Amino acid sequence: MLNELDPILHSQLRLAIMSLLVSLEEAEFVYLKEKTKASAGNLSLQLDKLKDAGYVEVIKTFKNNYPLTKCKITKKGIKAFEKYINDIKGYLHLE
Amino acid sequence: MLNELDPILHSQLRLAIMSLLVSLEEAEFVYLKEKTKASAGNLSLQLDKLKDAGYVEVIKTFKNNYPLTKCKITKKGIKAFEKYINDIKGYLHLE
DNA sequence: GTAAAGTGGTTAATTTTATTAACCAAATAA
DNA sequence: TTATTTGGTTAATAAAATTAACCACTTTAC
Numbered sequence: 541m542l543n544e545l546d547p548i549l550h551s552q553l554r555l556a557i558m559s560l561l562v563s564l565e566e567a568e569f570v571y572l573k574e575k576t577k578a579s580a581g582n583l584s585l586q587l588d589k590l591k592d593a594g595y596v597e598v599i600k601t602f603k604n605n606y607p608l609t610k611c612k613i614t615k616k617g618i619k620a621f622e623k624y625i626n627d628i629k630g631y632l633h634l635e
Numbered sequence: 636m637l638n639e640l641d642p643i644l645h646s647q648l649r650l651a652i653m654s655l656l657v658s659l660e661e662a663e664f665v666y667l668k669e670k671t672k673a674s675a676g677n678l679s680l681q682l683d684k685l686k687d688a689g690y691v692e693v694i695k696t697f698k699n700n701y702p703l704t705k706c707k708i709t710k711k712g713i714k715a716f717e718k719y720i721n722d723i724k725g726y727l728h729l730e
Numbered sequence: 731g732t733a734a735a736g737t738g739g740t741t742a743a744t745t746t747t748a749t750t751a752a753c754c755a756a757a758t759a760a
Numbered sequence: 761t762t763a764t765t766t767g768g769t770t771a772a773t774a775a776a777a778t779t780a781a782c783c784a785c786t787t788t789a790c
Binding site: 547551552553578579581582585586589604605606607 | 747
Binding site for chain 4: 642646647648673674676677680681699700701702
């Protein structure tokens with residue numbers, strides 16, 4: 541019932557990032573920044589943690605000579621997100 | 636959709652405590668310690684934070700000459716817990 | 731009766747995490 | 761050409777969680 545909550549996902553900003561990526565499949569750094577209202581620095585660091593965990597893929601490209609960072613959720617990330625949902629449901633008394 | 640998650644509740648141990656108290660209405664320190672598998676020190680500190688937030692009431696009594704700490708969720712605590720559930724649902728794509 | 735161990739905690743110290751503030755390289759605008 | 765903006769990264773700091781050390785009292789064992 542009260543399982544461990546994946547500490548990588550149990551963080552407001554990282555959970556918000558994953559929440560967006562799980563529906564979008566892919567999103568740009570700036571888009572995530574706007575949607576989550578995070579600072580660029582914080583977002584950069586939290587994306588790094590998600591990348592290190594293998595939950596997202598971070599692809600650095602260029603667009604109009606500007607750097608453009610694209611973020612994609614991985615299969616491992618989707619699984620982890622789904623597990624987190626089920627685990628936290630135990631805490632919230634949802635089914 | 637992506638509301639702020641109450642930082643007092645967005646902590647595994649404090650959420651577990653609240654999850655237990657919301658159904659039990661009242662629980663002893665030692666019971667919470669067993670159920671959450673937390674150390675006494677950590678539990679004591681996190682209970683304090685919940686108390687400071689007005690989410691739980693901590694009642695110190697004695698039983699067989701031993702200290703006995705009882706914990707009760709408050710109305711404010713129940714409301715906060717329910718709001719947390721709705722807020723995090725936005726992140727989890729639940730209704 | 732007194733030393734050792736157990737109960738039920740609290741508090742101080744440490745570790746871990748998250749957030750901010752400072753920075754950087756390249757591009758554009760004034 | 762010197763600001764300013766874009767799109768970030770990284771070092772420094774603040775905040776949070778966890779552990780380790782402690783405390784008061786009780787019971788047990790000698």
